[in-house]
Amino acid sequence: MTDTLVRPPMSAAALDADDRAALVESVRRLLADRCTEADVRRIMDSESGHDPALWRALADLGVVGLVAPEAAGGAGLGPVELGMVMEEAGAALLPAPLISTALATTLAPDLPGVADGSRIAAVAFAGSHDWTGRSDVRLDGDRLSGTARFVPDAAIADVIVVASDDGVFAVERGDVEVTPLPVFDRTRRMADVAFYGPATRIGDAARVKATRDLGMVALAGEQAGGARRMLEITVAYATDRHQFGRAIGSFQAIKHMAADLLLESESATSAARDAARQLAEDAPTVDAAVALAAFACADAFVRVAKDGVQMHGGIAFTWDHPAHLYLRRARSGAQLFGDSAVWRERYIQALEAQA
Amino acid sequence: MSMSDEALRGEVEAWLAAHWKGVPAHSESFGRDPRSEWLAKVRDAGWAVPRWSSEWQGRGLSNDQAKIVERAFAKVGAPGAGQDRSNLWANTALAHATDSFKREIVPQLLAGEVGMCLLYSEPGAGSDLAAVRTRADKVDGGWRVTGQKVWTSGARVADYGMLIARTDWDVPKHRGISFFFLPMKQQGVEVRPLRQITDEAHFNEVFIDNAFIPEENLLGPLNGGWGVLQTALAYERSVMGDGARGPRSGADEPKGDTALLALAREAGRLDDAVVRQDVAQVIAWRVLNKLNTARAKAELAQGTSSPIMSLGKLAMSRILHEEARVRTMLLGPESLLEGPDHPRAEDANFLSLNAYFTSIGGGTDQIQRNIIGERVLSLPKEPEIDRTIPFREVRAG
C-alpha cells in the first residue's frame, strides 16, 4: 500500500492536527527511505541535480501539488502544511523543486502538468520582486527580453514562469536560453534565463507579492528544519566524541554553544510556524511575520551550521561528513528571496506601517 | 460539569464589569502588595488560579479556559489572574507545603497580603547553591536557624523568606538540605541593605542568629529541600523569561514590543540604516521570545514536555542587554547624563545596569546554558569532585 495524502474534507483550513501529523509522518517516512544522505550525495553529484523517481514518489504522496487547488489536481492545502512539509525537507536536505512548484502552482494553477509533477516549472521574479538585483527582464508588448538571474531549478524546468510587476507570464523551455550556474550549494541548482521572444500572460501582478511570501514561508520552514537537524547531529557527536577522558559535550565551551544554538533553532521554528499561520489567515500583521521569519530562520540556520562545524572539529572539514552539506544549504537559503539585511529593513517598515 | 467557553467568557466579563474600578500602579515587586484588597476579590471569585481545584481557590479549568480568563483580565488591564502560572510563592507552597500551612499561607500569597523574599544565596554559595552553610537544627516544635544570606531582594519588607538550610552535614551536599518558610519578623533575623549598581537598595544581607521556624513551615521532606528548590527555581526563571522591570524615570515612555521603534523615531534616527537594522533585530528577539513562550505553553498543554520553556530567561538576558545598548546608541552623548531632567538617558543607563538582574539573578546565563545543555540536550555533566562526598568534608572558599 502506498501512502497518499489525507485529503481535507472541505477546504484547506479543515486539515486538523491529526491529519497534519499524519502528513508530516508520511513525508518523513518517504524521505527516510528515499532521501538518505547517500541519495542526497548521488543527486548532488548528478548532472541535473534532480531525481525524477524521487520526484514521482513525492507526487504520488501528494506533496508536489500540496498548495495547488484541488480543481487543478492539487491537494488544496495551505501555507501551514507547506511549512510543515518543508521542515522535513530541510532536515533531509531534499534536493527537489518543491519551492519552485509551490510558487508556480500558486501563480498559475492552470499550468498543465505542474501540480501532478509531470512537468516542472521554475519561477523568475522580475522588476520590483527581483531579489537578485541583477536581472533585467523587460516586457515589450507581448515579448519578454533580458535575463533573469539565479533562477532556482530553471535547468530542469519544462516551463519558466515570470512573476513581474506587469503580470505573470509563461514561456516554454524551448523558447528561452538557460545557462546553468556553477553553484556552491549543489543541492539547490540555479540558472540564468535569457528571454527573447513571445510570452503568454497567465495571471496578473496582484498575486506576485503573496506568492513570494508563500515561497519565503516555505524556505523558512526548510531552514528551521535544517537548523534543528544540524543541531541534533552536532549534539549527538558531542555526546559520543571523547577527549581528555570525557565527552566533549561536557566541556562548557561546547555545551554553551549548543545551548545558544538551541535558542536559535527553536526561535527559527517559532518564527517559521507563526509566519505560515499568519499567511494562511491573511492576518493584518502578516508582512511583519513573514519578514521576521525570513531573517530569523536564515540567520539561525547559518549560525547553527557554522558553529556546528566548529564543534565537530576536523571531521566536519571532510567532504564525506554531512555538516558542510547543511552549511552550503544554509548559505544558499540566506540569499534566496533577499538577504537578512533586506528582510530586517522590510520588518521595520512593516512595524512602522502598523504603528 | 464544565461550562462552555462562551458562558465562561460572559461570566468573567460580567464580573469584571461589576468589580473592576482600577487600582494604583504597582512597580515594586517586593513587600506587601498595595493592591491586595483587589487581589483578594480576584482570589475569592476563583479567577486568581483558575487551573487549580476549588479546594485551593481555583475553578479546575482547562488550560484553554484559563486563558479565556487571563485574556478578559488583560483586556481591561486588571491584575491578579493567571497566578497559577506566575506566582512563584503560591505555586511552590501549593506543591510542597503541609496541608495546614497551605491553608494558612496560600490565600495570603494569592492576595499579596504577605511580603516574600528568597533566602538562597550565601557568600559561599551562589551558582553552587547546594553548598549552603546556613544551618537548621531540630528543636522542640520546629527548627533553630543560624547563618548568613546575601543578595536577598526585598528582605526588608518581607514577612517570610523561602529558605534553604543544611539539616544534615554527613551526606553529600545535595542530600542534606531542607526548604522552609522562615518568619522574617522575629529576633534573630537582621536585615542590612546593600547599595546596588543602580544606586537603589532592593537587595540585602540577612544575618540569621538562632531564629525559630515552626514545625509546619517545612516544605517537602526533611533533607529533600533540593527537589523543592528546583520547583521554585523553575517558576522564578520562567517569570524572568517573560520580562523585567521597565524604565524607572516614569516619563511618558513608549510601551510594548515596538517601544524601541518609537524611541528611534523620537530621537530622529529612523533614517539611519544601521539604526534601523539594530532596532529591527532587537524587536525581533523580543517577538521571537514571545512566540517561543506561546509555543512552549501550547506544547505543555498537549502534555508533552517542552524544551523551549527553559530558553526564555537566557533569551531575555540578551534582549535586555541589547535593548539598553540600542537605547544608548540612539541617545549618543546625551547618554552621558542622568537625573530627572534627562529621563531618556536615565532610562538607558538604568536599563543597561539592571539587565544584570536577569543575566546574574536567578542563576547566571552561564548556569542557564549548563542547564539547557544538560537537562534539555542531555549533554554529559561536568565532573563534580564534591558531588558524592559528605558535605562536612567539602573544601570551601
Ligand SMILES: Cc1cc2nc3c(=O)[nH]c(=O)nc-3n(C[C@H](O)[C@H](O)[C@H](O)COP(=O)(O)OP(=O)(O)OC[C@H]3O[C@@H](n4cnc5c(N)ncnc54)[C@H](O)[C@@H]3O)c2cc1C
Ligand atoms: C539583582 C540581583 C538580585 C538577586 N536577588 C536574589 C534573591 O532575592 N535571593 C537570592 O537568594 N539570591 C539573589 N541573587 C543572587 C543570585 O542568584 C546570584 O548572584 C547568582 O546565582 C550568582 O551567584 P554569585 O553571585 O555567587 O556568583 P558566582 O556563583 O560566584 O559566579 C561568578 C561567575 O562565575 C560563573 N560561574 C559560576 N559557576 C559556574 C559554572 N558551574 N559554570 C560556568 N560558570 C560559572 C558565573 O556565571 C559568574 O559569571 C540576586 C542577584 C542579583 C544580581
